[in-house]
Amino acid sequence: MPRLSRRLAPSAGALGSCALAGCTPLNVLAHDGVTGSRETGLGWFLVIVSCAVICIITILVLVAYARSRKRRTRDDAVFAGSSGVPWVMWGGVVIPGIVLLLTFIFTIGTLDAVAAPTRSPAATVKVIGHQWWWEVRYEGTGPSHTVVTANEIHVPVGQPVKLELTTNDVIHSFWVPALAGKTDIIPGQTNTTWIEARHTGVFGGTCGEYCGAQHAHMQMRVIADSPGDFQKWLADEAAPAAKPADPTAADGLRVFMTSGCANCHTIRGTGSGGGVGPDLTHIASRTTIAAGTLPNTQANLMGWILAAQAIKPGSDMPSMPLPSRDLQSLAAYLETLR
Ligand code: HEC
Ligand SMILES: [Cu+2]
Known part of the structure; x- marks a missing residue:
């Protein structure tokens, strides 16, 4: 068992569920969903506005610094614009107010749009x-x-x-x-x-x-x-689980019912009714096992059953050290549950 767990543990770490082929990875900038696209749009808007504000403020600070080295500005020159409205009012109140208002409107609009779908759910x-x-x-x-x-x-x-x-x-x-x-x-x-x-x-x-x-x-x-x-x-x-079609699968079902698996798992149609772990009625139709930890292959099923605690320490599934014949027919049976 230790040798097996050494072989399995690194692959468990390296294989996020999306390292398996054909899966859009966990990337906040990737968007396909209706709500995800709107939220990504809002995210970009906020990033661009924030960057623009930082750039403008930085330029103003640098300009002010350069001018203050040339000559001492009089305080009243700062406050008295030629149009009558002091430009600190524009720069400090009016423009930031407009920017904040636009940001607020866009944010509220997005939250409202993603709160509920426009059509009734399928x-x-x-x-x-x-x-x-x-x-x-x-x-x-x-x-x-x-x-x-x-x-x-x-x-x-x-x-x-x-x-x-x-x-x-x-x-x-x-x-x-x-x-x-x-x-x-x-x-x-x-x-x-x-x-x-x-x-x-x-x-x-x-x-x-x-x-x-x-x-x-x-x-x-x-x-x-x-x-x-x-x-x-x-x-x-x-539909309930497929009936075992050959003697190996039938033996696998026997192992499932007699080795404690049925206390925690349900395979509908077999009389098992455990609710601690995932329903296994159609386990073979899933692409991964143990919540994206391993690809769903017969070898990984055997590895998981033998050494669940080495692959996912602390999980509610105990490692189940079964005799190798039982393990093989059990995994073969699970693979038939399409
Ligand atoms: C004490 C309860 C318990 C027992 C006994 C148990 N399991 Fe599990 N099993 C779990 C739990 C909980 C999980 C989910 C683990 C996780 O992903 O964190 C699990 C996961 C699994 C999975 C992966 C399912 C999926 O969709 O990811 C398989 C396959 C499995 N168990 C088969 C078995 C078999 C076969 C046996 C008997 C040899 C067995 N289990 C015994 C609790 C149990
Ligand atoms: Cu969680």
Whole structure:
């Protein structure tokens, strides 16, 4: 086990969820979402205005310094402009007032525009923060339409999606920089926000509020699908888990049910009902495991099951030292859960 954990630990560190192919990284200047684009525009406006103010003030200070070395200005020369309005009034009150007013109007306008979508949302997704992973729930018309997944949020492209954010433990913060600003997730409270991706693609996100040892390994991805793909994904995810199709997978299910996994995890359709860790009904349809820590491959699944505590020390998943045959059939079974 120690050898395995040495092999896995560095790759866990180096692989942010977005180091994997095709994901928009965590860059506050990258924007694709409707709210994210407006917020980035406001950010640039504030940066440009602030820089302009600093430049103008610096020039004025330098000019004043140069002139004061040439001759002593009389105090009344400063206050008496030729037009009658003293120019310190222009420079000190009127112009800064106009600049501040414009900034205020632009800021309030942006906040107002991103507060709520103009159309009614295409879907409502519940996102629940856990130390250190994201539970994602789509509550349909009945229990058979409820979708429970983790760390990957599928949304239809070009349509607003409402997010209801709660936490199971401490304060977290929902942050997918390319799509929208941060929204804190506070115990005992439901905060809402919304996202709308303009293009299909994968957008990286992370917890934006320090929440304990594995805060940096609490990543997520928003996957913007075409509306057709989104509906198909939703229908696939709502179905119970695939029945084991071969003896290895059947053995894997036996290991899952008898090794303690079922106490913490749910695979719908198997009788397991644990709620401590992510729902594994369709684990093979996710691109990463352990909240963006590792790519979802059979080898990484085995590594994670054996050495979860080496990969994500402090996480609620214990390392499970299973005999290698059991481990292999278990990982093979999990890989069939598309
Ligand atoms: C004591 C509770 C507990 C037990 C027992 C447990 N797990 Fe977990 N498991 C968790 C938690 C919590 C996480 C989320 C860890 C994280 O990402 O921080 C997790 C994560 C996982 C993941 C990654 C899921 C994802 O979507 O990222 C897999 C796969 C997994 N567990 C499989 C197993 C298997 C197989 C067993 C039995 C051998 C098992 N677990 C036993 C609590 C448990
Ligand atoms: Cu967090």
